[in-house]
Amino acid sequence: MPKKNIPKLAIRRLCIYKRMLSRLLEKEQETISSKELGKLTSIPDYQVRKDISFIGEIGVARKGYNIKKLNDHIINSLGLIEVWNTAIVGVGQLGTALLNYPRLKEMGYNILCAFDIDPKKIGKKTGGITIFPSDRITPTVRKNQIKIGIICVPPGAAQTVCDALAKGGIRGILNFAPIALNIPAHIVKREIDFTVELEFISAVLNLMKKKRS
Amino acid sequence: MPKKNIPKLAIRRLCIYKRMLSRLLEKEQETISSKELGKLTSIPDYQVRKDISFIGEIGVARKGYNIKKLNDHIINSLGLIEVWNTAIVGVGQLGTALLNYPRLKEMGYNILCAFDIDPKKIGKKTGGITIFPSDRITPTVRKNQIKIGIICVPPGAAQTVCDALAKGGIRGILNFAPIALNIPAHIVKREIDFTVELEFISAVLNLMKKKRS
Structure with a gap:
């Protein structure tokens, strides 16, 4: 045990x-x-x-x-065999890539819906998933019992989206927007910022150079 | 000091x-x-x-x-004011997003070229950057003194691309392909795999549930 x-x-x-x-x-x-x-x-x-x-x-x-x-x-x-109802917010380049990524489903992330503010995208499907308007996040998340939300919107929109997800009863948030979000403590959160990894590479290269000189 | x-x-x-x-x-x-x-x-x-x-x-x-x-x-x-010549390999959804991301340049990553195998993309520009054929990685990296390579190709192509970058004299690699690459020890490397972060969220949620029950 x-x-x-x-x-x-x-x-x-x-x-x-x-x-x-x-x-x-x-x-x-x-x-x-x-x-x-x-x-x-x-x-x-x-x-x-x-x-x-x-x-x-x-x-x-x-x-x-x-x-x-x-x-x-x-x-x-760690209970990684469970299935989680998931939503993607922001159907730009990253959101589109995630909606078309078959491994997510294999891993147990059951993407039920996506959200965007662009009227041209709303109602259409990407990767088989219907895109809803962002102002419907809270009721749609609640109705579909979505537990995990993936935020792929620009930084300026991320906090509003995050609040709407929280209000809908989300339990976990993966944030790709390069901004620190205020997320209620009961929600499990992770941030992904590739710029930190790039800067790590530069820093190590610089320190190696200094050492040699 | x-x-x-x-x-x-x-x-x-x-x-x-x-x-x-x-x-x-x-x-x-x-x-x-x-x-x-x-x-x-x-x-x-x-x-x-x-x-x-x-x-x-x-x-x-x-x-x-x-x-x-x-x-x-x-x-x-950490020397984070330096400028690094950078190349992006793979101009799919992620590569395109990176080529259009203005903060990279602000942070000192001077993207000089991109590579792809798709003949329809080669010779065209994305985000102002010319796309070269992937079989020209080694000479192009060497000629342009590119020091950092960002790998955005599918997992099956990542090792070949990585070898070509290494041969061209690359010093740092940021790998988005979900595969463990064999990279020479003198190259500084980082991997980004958002699936690890998603699984972390699921695991914490599961363990919280167990605790309550």
Whole structure:
């Protein structure tokens, strides 16, 4: 049985291990050591072992963890087999890409509707999903029991959209808008900002240069 | 003077602080405590203080750090004022969005060219940037002294593209393809996979449910 109080940072790392394990399964690798898994995910190996211990004991053989078993164990412990009703807000380039991304459905994200303010888009379908007007977010989210909202609108519109999702009873928000949103504490949120990753690359390159000079 | 051996995880967190500080500057907030900065970025406050200590001393008043000073200090220490010649590979929905994203240039990423395999796209311009054929990546990257490559191609094409970038002398790679790439150790790399963030949200929601039941 998994313990119930897993720190959020450990949960996130377990999701990262799971992604890596799924990839290794495709390559038909059978076992992996915590050291190797740590190296592949840039996480120290003692941390890998500690995080895995949060979801309960799993046998470790001489060669390390059995990849399939560990992958299944993480999936079951974190409940990643559940299906979530999901909505996408903002059908621009990113929103369109997500609506056409088949893996979302495979992963259990059941996209039921999309929202946009553009009258030319409203009522049409993208990736098989009907686009509703953004001022109907709250009732539509409530009616369809949508639990996860993905925000792909420009930064200026993101807070309004976020408030409407919250009012409709959303439980989790993935925010792609480059802005810090005020989100009620009971909603689980994540932000994605690729500019942070680009700046990380630049910073490491700069510090490497300084070291050499 | 910044120390030269800052751990990579600290560099990444410094980039996260910087993004948050820039946002706070827009809101005209003047000072911030490490506790507050930690809360806003979901990082423990002792870690915030430790990370900042890596880039050298900065005065801390009673009310905390001066936001503008700390922001400038991070930018200077990590060399985030430099300009990097950048290329985007794959002009699908994501690549197109990036080519049309004005903040990239403002941040110092000088996008010089894009690549695609689609003959209908080659030779045309998107966001003012000419699209070259993907089989010309190596010479074009070398000739234009491109240092950072952003991979936006489907997973099946990503390794080939990555090899061609490496051969052309690329120094940093940001990979949006959902696949683990073999990248030479001297190249600085980051991966972005929003599915990990979605699964994190689901996992936290599931564990909250279990706790209540």
